[in-house]
Amino acid sequence: MEQCCADLREAYYAGRTRPYEYRLNQLRQISLMLKATKTEYIEALSADMAKHPEESYFNDLRYSDHELGYAIKHLKEWMMPTNVATRFPFSTQRVQLYPEPRGVVLIFGTWNYPLQLLLIPLIGAIAAGCCAVVKPTEVAGNAGRVIAKYLELFLDPTCYRAVEGGVDKAEELLAQKWDHIFFTGSSGIGRKIALKAAETLTSVTLELGGKSPCIVDETVDIPTVANRIVYGKFMNGGQICIAADYVAVHESKVKELIASLKSSLIKFYGSDASKSPEFCRLVSVAHFRRLKGMLERSGGVVEHGGETDEEGKFVAPSIVSGVDFTSPLMKEEIFGPVLPVITYSNLSDLLETLKRREKPLVTYFFSTHRPSIDAVERELSSGTLSINDTITFVCIPELPFGGVGNSGQGRYHGKATFDCFTNYKGVHEVPAGMEFANMARYPPFVGCKWKERFYELALYNSDTELAALCSWKPLIKKTLLGAVLAAGAFYISTLPTINKYLRDIGALYPFVR
Numbered sequence: 001m002e003q004c005c006a007d008l009r010e011a012y013y014a015g016r017t018r019p020y021e022y023r024l025n026q027l028r029q030i031s032l033m034l035k036a037t038k039t040e041y042i043e044a045l046s047a048d049m050a051k052h053p054e055e056s057y058f059n060d061l062r063y064s065d066h067e068l069g070y071a072i073k074h075l076k077e078w079m080m081p082t083n084v085a086t087r088f089p090f091s092t093q094r095v096q097l098y099p100e101p102r103g104v105v106l107i108f109g110t111w112n113y114p115l116q117l118l119l120i121p122l123i124g125a126i127a128a129g130c131c132a133v134v135k136p137t138e139v140a141g142n143a144g145r146v147i148a149k150y151l152e153l154f155l156d157p158t159c160y161r162a163v164e165g166g167v168d169k170a171e172e173l174l175a176q177k178w179d180h181i182f183f184t185g186s187s188g189i190g191r192k193i194a195l196k197a198a199e200t201l202t203s204v205t206l207e208l209g210g211k212s213p214c215i216v217d218e219t220v221d222i223p224t225v226a227n228r229i230v231y232g233k234f235m236n237g238g239q240i241c242i243a244a245d246y247v248a249v250h251e252s253k254v255k256e257l258i259a260s261l262k263s264s265l266i267k268f269y270g271s272d273a274s275k276s277p278e279f280c281r282l283v284s285v286a287h288f289r290r291l292k293g294m295l296e297r298s299g300g301v302v303e304h305g306g307e308t309d310e311e312g313k314f315v316a317p318s319i320v321s322g323v324d325f326t327s328p329l330m331k332e333e334i335f336g337p338v339l340p341v342i343t344y345s346n347l348s349d350l351l352e353t354l355k356r357r358e359k360p361l362v363t364y365f366f367s368t369h370r371p372s373i374d375a376v377e378r379e380l381s382s383g384t385l386s387i388n389d390t391i392t393f394v395c396i397p398e399l400p401f402g403g404v405g406n407s408g409q410g411r412y413h414g415k416a417t418f419d420c421f422t423n424y425k426g427v428h429e430v431p432a433g434m435e436f437a438n439m440a441r442y443p444p445f446v447g448c449k450w451k452e453r454f455y456e457l458a459l460y461n462s463d464t465e466l467a468a469l470c471s472w473k474p475l476i477k478k479t480l481l482g483a484v485l486a487a488g489a490f491y492i493s494t495l496p497t498i499n500k501y502l503r504d505i506g507a508l509y510p511f512v513r
Contacts, residue, residue, distance in 0.1 A: 004161055005176045008104050008131040011158045015130045017101065017381045020079060026126045026155060027072050030119065032281050033154040034065050037146060041115060044142035048111075049237070050281040055346060060235070063395075064123075070414055071127045071399045076432025078127065078418045081427070089437075094429035101129035102203070103179030108170070108193075110184045110281050111139035113240040114148060121182045121205075122160075130180075131159045135173060138166045139283055161360045178202050180421060184241075187331075187406055205410030205420050207241070208403050213354060214364040214390070215242035217347065217372055218252050226260035226367045229339075232364075232390025234317045237280035238337035239287075242362050242384075242391060245333060246323075246340040254343045258321060261339070262304045265317050273308065273316050278312070282313040282336065291315050291336040297328045300340065325353065347372055351379045359383075359405040364390055383407055451498055 018023065038061055045051045045060070084095040084512050105125050109118030114137050125132045134151065136144035148162040163169060174181075174196045183193045184207040197204045214233075216225055233243050249257045269276040282288045292308050305318030317337040323329050329340045344350040354363075363382040367373050377385055383403040386393050394401055397414030412420050440454040 001163075001172050001176060002187070004133070004163075005104065005178075006131065008161065009157060012101075012104050012131045012142075016156075017126075017131055017159050019074060023074065023079075023126055023129060024075060026160070027068060027075070027123065029154045030052065030068055030123065031065065031072075031385075031502060033059055033150050034068070036154070037061075037150045041143065041146050044146045045140070047142045047151065049239075049283055051236070052278050052280070055236070055278075055280070057308070059117045060113055064119045064192075066395070067116075067120050067397060067413065067417070068123055071123050071320075074415065077126055078225075078415060080500065081130075087253075088429075093426065093431070096427045097424040098427045099128070099418075100425050102421050102423050104131045104133075105180040105421060106173055106178045106184065107132055107342065108135045108181075108183045108185065109134065109136045109144070111137040111143075112236060112241070114140045114143040117184045117207075117398045118147060121184075121412060121420070122416060124412060125182075125421045126160070128421035130421050133161045133163055133173065135163050135165070135170060138164065145181055145376070145431055180204070182410075182412075183207065183292075190408070206403070206408045207410075207412070208361070208406070208408040209241040209335065210358055210360045210363065210403070210407040211245040211330070211333055212242065212360040212362040214247045214401075215347075215350065216247060216249040216253065216257060217365075217367040217369060218364045219368045219372075220252040220388075222253055222256045223260045223263070226257060226264045228388075229364075229392050230261060230264040230317075234265070234268070234337050235391065237282060237315075238317070238339075239280070239283065239335055240391075241290070241335075242394065244334075244339070244362075244364050244390060246330065246342060248342045248344050248354075251343045251345050254321070254341065258303050258319060261319050263342075265304060269317060274307070274312070274314050279337075282315060283289065285310060285313060287336070288313045288315060291334070291338060292327055294334065295320070295338060298338075299323060299327045300329065301340075305337070325357075344455065347364040348376065354380055359403070359407055361403045361407040381405075383411075398490070430504070435459075452505075 011017070016475050019097045038057070041061065042053050042056045047052065063140065081096045081098045084097060086093075086095050093122065107118060107121045115383050118134055118136055122132060122134055126495040136147040137446060138144055144164065163173060174193070177200055178197075180203050181193060181197050182205045182322075183190060187210065189206045190208045191208040194204055194206065197477045214229060229244060229247065235243070237320070265273070269279045273279045278412060282291065288308070288310055292310075294313065295302070295306060295308070295318060300320040300323040303319040305316035307316040308314065315337055319339050319341060320329060321341045323340045324342060327340070329338070360380045362381045363376065363380050363385050365373065365376045365385065365387050367376075367387070373387060381404060384393055384399075384401065394413065399413065400411035400416035402408050402411030412421060440451045445451055487493070
C-alpha cells in the first residue's frame with residue numbers, strides 16, 4: 001500500500017494530471033466505462049440486493065452519467081482563475097483565486113448506491129487534477145468487484161487505483177498520508193475517519209446521514225403528499241441516506257395520512273411487497289436483524305407491513321404509529337423500510353423540539369402556508385430543506401449537497417464536487433516598480449502624519465468612514481493628486497518613444513538613473 005501511494009504521489013508531482021486535455025480524456029473514459037459496465041453492474045446489484053434493473057440504471061448508472069456530463073461541459077470554466085473584486089489601493093493589482101488540485105486523495109464508497117456514491121466524488125477529483133485511490137464497498141460485494149474491475153480497465157493506473165477489501169484494508173489505507181479524504185457512510189464510522197485524519201491534519205469530506213424529519217401540516221393535499229413520501233422513503237428498500245426517517249404530521253391529518261400511505265404502498269408495491277420485483281431487499285443479514293429488532297422494540301402500533309423473512313433479507317414496507325421522540329425507533333437512524341409516524345398539535349412547539357436534536361441531512365416540509373414555510377426555513381438547520389417533495393433535489397447539480405454537524409461536513413455535486421478536491425490559492429501580484437508608492441508603509445512613522453492618514457484611507461471599513469476621512473480635504477487632495485501624477489508619470493515612461501528618450505538621457509547623464 002505504501003508503494004501504491006508513493007507511485008501516485010510521484011505521478012502527481014510530475015504534473016501528469018494537471019493539463020486540461022488529460023482531465024477531459026479521463027472523464028471521457030469514465031463515460032465509456034459506464035456504457036461497458038451497464039449489464040454486468042445491473043446483474044451484480046440484482047445479486048446483492050434484488051434491485052430492479054430500471055432502478056439500478058436510473059438511480060446509479062444514469063445519475064452518474066448526468067453528473068459526468070455536467071463536469072465535462074464546465075471543466076474548462078472551472079479550471080480558470082477568478083478575479084477578486086478589490087478596493088483602493090489593491091484595485092490596480094492582480095488579485096485572483098487560482099484553483100489547484102489538493103493532491104493525492106482517498107475516496108471511500110458505500111453499499112446502498114455502490115457506483116454513484118463512489119464515482120461522483122471520483123469525477124470531481126479527476127476534474128480537479130488530483131490522483132486518487134478509491135475503495136469500493138465490500139458489503140455489496142458483487143457490485144464492488146465489478147466497479148474495481150472496470151475502473152482499472154478504463155482509467156490511467158499511474159494516477160488512479162481501486163483497492164478492494166474489508167475493514168483491515170480500510171485501516172491500512174487510513175494509515176497512509178493523504179491530501180484529502182472523502183467518505184460516505186454512517187456517522188459512527190465518519191467520526192473514526194475524522195479522528196484518523198486529524199492525526200496528520202488531513203482535510204475530510206464526510207457525507208453521513210441522521211434522522212431526517214418529514215413534517216406534514218394541515219394545509220396540504222394528503223394523497224399527493226403520501227405518494228411523494230412513499231416514493232422517497234421506500235426507494236432502494238429505504239436504504240438511502242436522504243430518505244425521510246420519520247413523519248411528524250398535524251394531529252388533524254394523522255388518520256388520513258396513514259390511510260393514504262397504506263394506499264400508496266399498495267399501489268407501488270402491491271398488497272404483498274415480497275412478491276414485487278420493484279421492492280429492493282436488504283443488503284445483509286446483519287442489517288436485516290438490526291431492523292427486525294427495531295420493529296419488535298418500537299413500542300408503537302404497526303399500521304401496515306411488519307412481515308419479515310431472514311432468508312430473503314426481506315422486511316416489508318412498514319408504517320408504525322403511536323411513537324414519540326422517546327421511543328426506541330427514534331434513537332438512531334433507521335435506514336430501512338420502516339416509517340414511524342409522530343403527531344403534533346402546534347408547529348412552533350415541534351420546531352422547538354427539532355432544533356434541539358442533531359442536525360439532519362435533510363428536512364422535508366409539506367405545506368402551502370407561506371408563514372409556516374418561512375418559519376421552518378428560518379428555524380431549522382439541516383443540510384438541505386426540501387419543500388413539498390422528496391429526493392429530487394439531488395438531481396440539481398447546481399445545488400451543493402451535504403450535511404451539517406452530525407450529518408456530515410463538506411458538500412458536493414456539480415461544481416461543488418470540483419471545489420471539494422480543489423485548493424483555491426490566493427494570488428496577489430504587485431508591480432515590480434513604482435517603489436515610491438510604497439513609502440507610506442515604511443518607517444519612520446514619527447512625525448509623518450500623512451502616513452497615518454494614508455493607512456486609514458487604505459483600510460477604511462465602510463462608506464461612512466471613507467466619507468469622514470475625505471473631509472480631511474487638503475491632505476486627501478494632495479495625496480490623491482500625488483498618486484495620480486505618479487501613475488501618469490509611470491504610464492508615460494512605458495511608452496516606446498519616451499522610454500527610448502529616457503534611456504538616452506541615462507546614457508549621457510548616469511546620475512539621472
